[in-house]
Amino acid sequence: MKLIIAIIKPFKLDDLRDALSKAGVHGLTVTEVKGFGRQKGHTELYRGAEYRVDFLPKLKLEIAVAAEQVDSVVETIQQVANTGKIGDGKIFVLDLLESIRIRTGERGSDAL
Amino acid sequence: MKLIIAIIKPFKLDDLRDALSKAGVHGLTVTEVKGFGRQKGHTELYRGAEYRVDFLPKLKLEIAVAAEQVDSVVETIQQVANTGKIGDGKIFVLDLLESIRIRTGERGSDAL
Amino acid sequence: MKLIIAIIKPFKLDDLRDALSKAGVHGLTVTEVKGFGRQKGHTELYRGAEYRVDFLPKLKLEIAVAAEQVDSVVETIQQVANTGKIGDGKIFVLDLLESIRIRTGERGSDAL
Amino acid sequence: METTAQILELSYALDTFYFLLSGALVMWMAAGFTMLESGMVRSKNTVEILVKNIGLYSIACIMYLLVGYNIMYSDSASSIIPTLSFLVSGDNSVEAVIAGGEDAPYYSDISDFFFQVVFVATAMSIISGAVAERMKLWSFFLFAVVMCAVIYPVQGYWSWGEGFLDDLGYSDYAGSGIVHMAGAAAALAGVLLLGPRKGKYGPDGSINAIPGANMPLATLGVFVLWLGWFGFNGGSELKVSDVESANAVAQVFANTNIAAAGGVVAALLFNRLLLGKADLTMALNGALAGLVSITAGPDTPTMFQALIIGSVGGVIAVLSILGLDRLRIDDPVGAISVHGTAGIFGVLAVLWTNPDATLSGQLIGLGVIFAWVFGVSLAVWALIKLAMGIRISEEEEYGGMDQTECGMEAYPEF
Amino acid sequence: METTAQILELSYALDTFYFLLSGALVMWMAAGFTMLESGMVRSKNTVEILVKNIGLYSIACIMYLLVGYNIMYSDSASSIIPTLSFLVSGDNSVEAVIAGGEDAPYYSDISDFFFQVVFVATAMSIISGAVAERMKLWSFFLFAVVMCAVIYPVQGYWSWGEGFLDDLGYSDYAGSGIVHMAGAAAALAGVLLLGPRKGKYGPDGSINAIPGANMPLATLGVFVLWLGWFGFNGGSELKVSDVESANAVAQVFANTNIAAAGGVVAALLFNRLLLGKADLTMALNGALAGLVSITAGPDTPTMFQALIIGSVGGVIAVLSILGLDRLRIDDPVGAISVHGTAGIFGVLAVLWTNPDATLSGQLIGLGVIFAWVFGVSLAVWALIKLAMGIRISEEEEYGGMDQTECGMEAYPEF
Amino acid sequence: METTAQILELSYALDTFYFLLSGALVMWMAAGFTMLESGMVRSKNTVEILVKNIGLYSIACIMYLLVGYNIMYSDSASSIIPTLSFLVSGDNSVEAVIAGGEDAPYYSDISDFFFQVVFVATAMSIISGAVAERMKLWSFFLFAVVMCAVIYPVQGYWSWGEGFLDDLGYSDYAGSGIVHMAGAAAALAGVLLLGPRKGKYGPDGSINAIPGANMPLATLGVFVLWLGWFGFNGGSELKVSDVESANAVAQVFANTNIAAAGGVVAALLFNRLLLGKADLTMALNGALAGLVSITAGPDTPTMFQALIIGSVGGVIAVLSILGLDRLRIDDPVGAISVHGTAGIFGVLAVLWTNPDATLSGQLIGLGVIFAWVFGVSLAVWALIKLAMGIRISEEEEYGGMDQTECGMEAYPEF
Numbered sequence A, B, C: 001m002k003l004i005i006a007i008i009k010p011f012k013l014d015d016l017r018d019a020l021s022k023a024g025v026h027g028l029t030v031t032e033v034k035g036f037g038r039q040k041g042h043t044e045l046y047r048g049a050e051y052r053v054d055f056l057p058k059l060k061l062e063i064a065v066a067a068e069q070v071d072s073v074v075e076t077i078q079q080v081a082n083t084g085k086i087g088d089g090k091i092f093v094l095d096l097l098e099s100i101r102i103r104t105g106e107r108g109s110d111a112l
Numbered sequence D, E, F: 001m002e003t004t005a006q007i008l009e010l011s012y013a014l015d016t017f018y019f020l021l022s023g024a025l026v027m028w029m030a031a032g033f034t035m036l037e038s039g040m041v042r043s044k045n046t047v048e049i050l051v052k053n054i055g056l057y058s059i060a061c062i063m064y065l066l067v068g069y070n071i072m073y074s075d076s077a078s079s080i081i082p083t084l085s086f087l088v089s090g091d092n093s094v095e096a097v098i099a100g101g102e103d104a105p106y107y108s109d110i111s112d113f114f115f116q117v118v119f120v121a122t123a124m125s126i127i128s129g130a131v132a133e134r135m136k137l138w139s140f141f142l143f144a145v146v147m148c149a150v151i152y153p154v155q156g157y158w159s160w161g162e163g164f165l166d167d168l169g170y171s172d173y174a175g176s177g178i179v180h181m182a183g184a185a186a187a188l189a190g191v192l193l194l195g196p197r198k199g200k201y202g203p204d205g206s207i208n209a210i211p212g213a214n215m216p217l218a219t220l221g222v223f224v225l226w227l228g229w230f231g232f233n234g235g236s237e238l239k240v241s242d243v244e245s246a247n248a249v250a251q252v253f254a255n256t257n258i259a260a261a262g263g264v265v266a267a268l269l270f271n272r273l274l275l276g277k278a279d280l281t282m283a284l285n286g287a288l289a290g291l292v293s294i295t296a297g298p299d300t301p302t303m304f305q306a307l308i309i310g311s312v313g314g315v316i317a318v319l320s321i322l323g324l325d326r327l328r329i330d331d332p333v334g335a336i337s338v339h340g341t342a343g344i345f346g347v348l349a350v351l352w353t354n355p356d357a358t359l360s361g362q363l364i365g366l367g368v369i370f371a372w373v374f375g376v377s378l379a380v381w382a383l384i385k386l387a388m389g390i391r392i393s394e395e396e397e398y399g400g401m402d403q404t405e406c407g408m409e410a411y412p413e414f
């Protein structure tokens, strides 16, 4: 099993969830994060004092998948979350040693 | 060392923290996340327009533990966070190459 | 490639980002988290009822780096985020199997 | 002759205008309760408490128009049982006014209705805070119908409607007992049947804090109430158009203000000494308790006496809040303490400065009002419980009432 | 003789004071619109809507002083074309007042200006809600200049300024048509040119909810408006200083209140039956629709009739909101429905209780006001669109107007 | 004869009622300051600022009752040193009123107290904003005691209490100098001793933005203040019951309103031209600066002149805010600029429209008030600093005052 972590632009969430469902993903976990990267932030102004906002709102998706699903899921994310503009985000793949469903105690891919 | 990631129902946090303390866990990090899975969301209605809320509030716990603790910690989480109802969440186990305590520079299990 | 996870005190963010930029880190992702550990929380009082706040606000930084960068990045974090006081946080290092830039499809260190 | 008529007309106009503005200020108190309560509940129950408040105000206005007002100010032969009649309309003729003399009307009847109707809404608002975060919305609305149509007006008839409490010398200027304690009595009945919020009291006897979601809103609510109270007490003089009335109204304004100030400072200091912190919510409750305490007699004390009364009221409210928690009576906003306990104190405090008030009159008044409102409310709540239930399910409570009752979130983006 | 003069002076003082307080209450409505709108938009557009509201109120005051008031109350020979003149100053002399008789001024001219100026601001406030979350800030301000200087005053001249609509018997006490429907007509013109917010309507015809960020603020806004409306309608009697006027003002207060209450309850029940939930925002819109509906004639109905009028208005607003969404006319706060649809109903409802009103008079009034305001507004919006654009870019809309227009966030820490 | 008495009584009633309502509106300003300040600080210091505001208002009322009022309106032989006496009570008899003539009282003394007491609270509220986010709660309260009991009343005695500033012809209608600049002077003294918030100014001379947590609340606060100001300025005519007074009050209302509007528009445009953005907080400060500027003389300008005065005031406030930041004087809400700088301008602007004012009179007034309030405040702050400290520790500042001073959070769920 692998853990796929995707950082995406927030407005892509709904499309991506639908696409992933079709690709056989039954669950995922989303976190609101702030991203810092090549994409520039913007400048705000408060009572005459400028300040840069360098951290941009992004969403982080964590998706545990069976090894054989990795490629199709990565593929799906890359296609759907892509806008072609800077700041589209990243996909990271980590090895997942074990996964357990709390409710039933099932382990491995059955738990996903 | 392993990194244990647990997605749980929010109201289980206090019980779980107490149980984990007893099981010898001295630290952990919690994130508010939104989960998507088999558990159904609910429908909201705003000015006549329905919309589904598919993402449910969950908590993500990250717990770095020494290899020998993994089983007892997973066991504890599975027991305490379990309600038997759908949506109880998952436990994921990842390999942890290194861990450092920022304050002291200690490394490995000593840093936990 | 490795994924470096750092839990730090929030007010260290700006300094750390600057230091990491200098150390050649071009991107990172930040999450607001609550930490539980050796650092004590505080007691609040609401209408006569006391309650302990055990979870302290921390920031979690996730930084994907090429293998050869790991040491310098860990070093930088440890130095900059260090205040010498309890609760300074942790650095965790995980193995990163793959990383993809959504915009271009680049893979590996090129994607970082 | 014509001059006299003109003066009478002008007086009538001034008194009517004074009544209407006072009523508008009391209407504004509905906003105060709404903000206070929406700040003191958790965010998941905020939409529901907003609906409850704007809904109860509206129901109060409608039910009081349909029957309540006529019950309260009926021309019944019995000083206990009022007569029933419906709707209100018509107003005084110019002739009646310029006739002058003792019996001539000196302000518009409709303005009187307007001033009275907002008082019912106040009594009802008190209840919504105490039962917050766990009572079914529509059960609450049903209770509001009965409370505003019957329960409140009947005891109002006994005192302000020239019924038997009035005869017995019960003295309650603007309603520490008739409005505030009455509201608190109905709330207490509801809370007893309803039980505390899940998680409020631990099995080991521990008392858990359930912090409100939005403190600035709660504070705003108290300022709104403080302002509205100038109408509540100030309008209760019922006349402003001569020197003595004007002086009385001025005294009432100043005493109302200083009593609230005393409540704040006393509650803050007391809390600080007792618990070590400057608890905002206790200061807010202190302000309200000061206001409630002076309401039974804001005309007779000097400002210094009013300051004392308000301060004592503030301390009493803090003690009552801590005490009720020990009794496991869960009142998220402190309504029972602020309006009930301090209300009782207020009625008794009249004895200090008003020589016309008697201990027996005040005690009988309090007893009768409490017995009636608490008793009938308990019965009504129980009936509603039987018929449709009064408490939401545990799961709904956990998920929040906004989802199940209203289908929306108060702060969807945060 | 001297006594008569004193009485006239006193009457003059009372009526002026009544006018000023009514005006202050209407000014307060600006805060109500601001809170309502800032609660109903998303947090990323909140600062902008705040700037828009405080800015538009200020522009309205300035433009109406510079030219608008003189247009509206000009001494033109033509009942269609007013004359143009600038600024307002001077007031009535003591002599003119104590002369007495039909033509003697009985309140301060400046107080009249103050009362009138806040009405323009109300009309303008209606617009800002409907075009929220997508219209350029400075284009909106430019429109505000034209609206308050010319568009509103000209039709105001036709009706309240004794122009031809007045001659034709158009009866609109406090402006369901002249203020509310007029504001809604200008809003509609803007919305049609502007288009809906991105994401509001799906390509498949679906209607998506875009929940507002802060429900307690929206609710506070409605309570503020409710209170302010006592000034809006209550002040429109223009006199309080004799028995008949005082009775009329009292009737207006009571009717205004009960109509709003009816609107709330009707909207809540209707929504509950139709859609199964107690939708807070519909209850809020119901309150406002009830208020708008009674505004054209709050003096003639009994309270029970006012209750009916308000209730029907509440239901109409809900239906109108659902209907406009089906027509893909995107109005984030429901302003067009609440002020426009309910405003039309209000003008027609006058026929029920006011024998002096005629169907033709009311229909012609509505038609003329709508045609004028909608037509000219459409032209002005179009010109502004040509000159500087009216809609922000898609990217700006996605990122939120607060960033691009104002450079700051409403809730930076959440 | 009897008719004359009745007219005198009626006048007395109207003037008293006018006073009380004006006072209630000024009391409402306390809510405005509270909302403004709680919106402009960070969320971690919000509960504390709420406690500070409701606490200071209460302390102001109590201290002014105990000694302040008597100092300010003492019958001292010296025009510099007032006499000391305690508490206020009693009111005018009917006989005194109907005696008529120059010296007869024409409104209730208690209503006068009520109107005056809320002014002290205003002056004190100004201070809390400037020292926000870093001053110890109880040190602040201690200062409030001295300020409201002595510092403010003594200079009030010199001007409004018929002391030597009055004799020298210092003209300050409703207190641009006596209330607003005085408050700002005390604030400045506190801020100088206190130093800026940690992180506000970088070691390299950079000025960092510390955005306030809740912009809608800040905006609401300004609307509340705007409304309250009608009482502040409108009530300061002290009489409404004849044609000239009524006209004057009307002029004051209209001028107050248009000056605020001018302040908004000028600040918005100026900020837009200077910095490119429509800065909401500058618009808000502009409104307040417009109000402060007109306060010294709202009766003599035409509306157009008032518009100019308010607009200039708005620009001055923006410049002052930018300037103070350059001087590293940290004022989170802009209180010193809005009330101090614009207050000075307001006092001088009287020279433009009021022929009775003299340059020397205005300058001496400003100088004396500033010197007294600033000097004594500095001494008092310094003493408090010695005795118990005035600044929280760096760690407390980092964690937020809500935790350490109040033990609770303003928005615990977000």
Ligand SMILES: Nc1ncnc2c1ncn2[C@@H]1O[C@H](COP(=O)(O)OP(=O)(O)O)[C@@H](O)[C@H]1O
Pocket (backbone or CB within 6 Å): A007, A034, A035, A036, A037, A038, A039, A040, A056, A058, A085, A086, A087, A088, A089, A090, C026, C027, C028, C029, C030, C062, C063, C064, C065, C101, C102, C103, C112
């Ligand atoms: N090395 C990294 N480690 C972790 N997250 C990263 C890293 N680089 C970028 N990110 C995340 O990806 C987001 C997008 O990256 P950015 O460099 O702005 O554009 P792009 O994805 O087009 O290269 C960032 O906002 C950040 O959240």
Ligand SMILES: Nc1ncnc2c1ncn2[C@@H]1O[C@H](COP(=O)(O)OP(=O)(O)O)[C@@H](O)[C@H]1O
Pocket (backbone or CB within 6 Å): A026, A027, A028, A029, A030, A062, A063, A064, A065, A101, A102, A103, A112, B007, B034, B035, B036, B037, B038, B039, B040, B056, B058, B085, B086, B087, B088, B089, B090
């Ligand atoms: N494949 C997955 N990857 C990451 N998180 C998951 C995955 N599947 C489920 N989750 C998380 O676990 C939560 C519970 O899952 P769900 O399928 O609803 O019920 P259950 O845990 O009972 O199977 C989800 O809300 C989501 O946060």
Ligand SMILES: Nc1ncnc2c1ncn2[C@@H]1O[C@H](COP(=O)(O)OP(=O)(O)O)[C@@H](O)[C@H]1O
Pocket (backbone or CB within 6 Å): B026, B027, B028, B029, B030, B062, B063, B064, B065, B101, B102, B103, B112, C007, C034, C035, C036, C037, C038, C039, C040, C056, C058, C085, C086, C087, C088, C089, C090
């Ligand atoms: N075993 C752990 N797994 C995950 N996070 C941890 C662990 N231990 C500590 N942390 C995180 O590190 C933070 C700091 O830890 P703490 O024990 O308080 O102090 P120190 O870092 O000085 O040892 C905690 O608040 C928590 O977020």
